[in-house]
Amino acid sequence: MSPSSEIWNKVLEILREKDILTETTIRTWLSDVECVVCTDTELVLITSDAFKRNIIVRRYLPYIQKALYELFSQDFTVHVLLPEERDEFFSGRANLLTDTNEYTFERFVVGGSNKFAHAAAMAVADDPGHIYNPLFLYGESGLGKTHLLFSIAHRVRETHPEMRIIYVKGEEFTNEIIQAIRSGKTPEFREKYRQADMLLMDDVQFIAGKESTQEEFFHTFNALHETGHQIVMTSDRPPKDLLRLEDRLRTRFESGLLADIQPPDYETRLAIIQSKALRLGLDLPTSILEVLAENITTNVRQLEGSIKKMLAYRQLMEDDLNTDTATRAIKDILKDQNSLLPSAELIINETAAFYGLEPEDIRGPNRSKNIVLARHVAMYLMRKLTKLSLAEMGKEFNNRDHTTVMSGVARIETEAKGDPNLTEALRDITMNINAHNV
Numbered sequence: 001m002s003p004s005s006e007i008w009n010k011v012l013e014i015l016r017e018k019d020i021l022t023e024t025t026i027r028t029w030l031s032d033v034e035c036v037v038c039t040d041t042e043l044v045l046i047t048s049d050a051f052k053r054n055i056i057v058r059r060y061l062p063y064i065q066k067a068l069y070e071l072f073s074q075d076f077t078v079h080v081l082l083p084e085e086r087d088e089f090f091s092g093r094a095n096l097l098t099d100t101n102e103y104t105f106e107r108f109v110v111g112g113s114n115k116f117a118h119a120a121a122m123a124v125a126d127d128p129g130h131i132y133n134p135l136f137l138y139g140e141s142g143l144g145k146t147h148l149l150f151s152i153a154h155r156v157r158e159t160h161p162e163m164r165i166i167y168v169k170g171e172e173f174t175n176e177i178i179q180a181i182r183s184g185k186t187p188e189f190r191e192k193y194r195q196a197d198m199l200l201m202d203d204v205q206f207i208a209g210k211e212s213t214q215e216e217f218f219h220t221f222n223a224l225h226e227t228g229h230q231i232v233m234t235s236d237r238p239p240k241d242l243l244r245l246e247d248r249l250r251t252r253f254e255s256g257l258l259a260d261i262q263p264p265d266y267e268t269r270l271a272i273i274q275s276k277a278l279r280l281g282l283d284l285p286t287s288i289l290e291v292l293a294e295n296i297t298t299n300v301r302q303l304e305g306s307i308k309k310m311l312a313y314r315q316l317m318e319d320d321l322n323t324d325t326a327t328r329a330i331k332d333i334l335k336d337q338n339s340l341l342p343s344a345e346l347i348i349n350e351t352a353a354f355y356g357l358e359p360e361d362i363r364g365p366n367r368s369k370n371i372v373l374a375r376h377v378a379m380y381l382m383r384k385l386t387k388l389s390l391a392e393m394g395k396e397f398n399n400r401d402h403t404t405v406m407s408g409v410a411r412i413e414t415e416a417k418g419d420p421n422l423t424e425a426l427r428d429i430t431m432n433i434n435a436h437n438v
Contacts, residue, residue, distance in 0.1 A: 117260065170202065362375045
């Protein structure tokens with residue numbers, strides 16, 4: 001599967017999860033759609049006839065664009081073509097004829113903070129299943145773990161096109177298990193993953209604490225490992241810090257090679273900025289590179305965002321690129337990030353999903369022990385992650401008074417100090433909230 005096809009499949013998965021697309025809708029309108037190219041800013045789809053094209057554009061195009069923004073935090077132009085329009089469209093657009101997905105080893109900027117992880121990923125890609133199996137990459141969000149996963153996939157496809165590679169996020173793996181159980185398709189689910197030649201799991205920390213998910217992944221891991229098939233995982237922290245992960249999984253994760261990725265140092269940040277800018281057609285002077293590298297220190301995605309913001313200034317406002325422009329781009333990005341507070345609804349929904357409940361269970365009067373815990377966790381996270389007053393928070397829980405909310409918050413604050421499992425749960429739910437807060 002090409003990188004463009006992978007991206008298209010992830011778009012469809014997002015729209016399924018949001019109940020925007022049903023399987024019937026996909027079979028009727030999207031089953032023959034081919035994604036031929038995905039660049040930094042454009043997605044090109046081809047469908048079989050004009051009637052389908054009109055339906056896709058009129059009914060589903062805005063949702064497709066929103067899903068792409070959710071994946072990349074970047075606005076996309078989506079082109080829906082007919083087969084006979086392809087040649088004319090690409091005429092004079094040679095840059096789109098080749099899949100220009102960013103996630104390759106050649107486009108990964110190597111520095112002291114990621115050199116070991118990069119070398120380990122390349123070794124696995126060059127000899128899958130025989131060295132460093134499993135490979136466990138860990139580090140904070142936005143440092144390049146997913147980039148390395150896709151780089152491995154691209155390299156293996158070039159050298160072993162016959163290999164079946166599966167990429168999945170930990171959260172998606174969990175959702176697939178739930179759906180398989182509900183629909184009675186557990187055997188098909190197991191066959192899909194246990195027949196893979198290479199399994200790439202992103203954000204594996206999301207399976208911790210989920211009993212049925214850990215059970216399935218334990219057997220999947222064993223089936224693949226025993227047959228010499230490669231497993232690569234990423235996480236925001238090492239296995240020893242995944243407190244709710246079963247010991248039998250932790251020991252298996254630690255049986256291979258662990259490689260961490262740290263925030264890039266100053267020199268690496270300069271190299272990343274220059275590399276990203278040149279690919280966007282920006283030849284930035286040293287003074288601008290230094291402003292960006294000195295002020296954005298912990299996240300590669302923020303560096304990319306600042307460059308794209310500067311490109312927008314030049315293209316849309318015809319601004320000169322100088323240190324003032326760079327400073328304004330940085331301020332805009334930091335301001336945008338600080339203003340993205342999650343909604344009360346999102347916090348309740350993610351807390352409910354984590355505990356296997358419905359949002360109305362948390363809002364409602366039920367006093368069952370597990371529901372009360374989830375309700376208090378939602379209150380605590382709402383207090384921590386939003387600027388809502390206690391009274392405003394109470395309204396989100398069927399008009400409970402502020403003293404009830406205060407009591408719930410205080411309970412979680414107290415219990416979390418002596419309960420590592422609760423601390424881990426709070427961390428995981430917060431990550432889920434941040435991941436969906438686009």
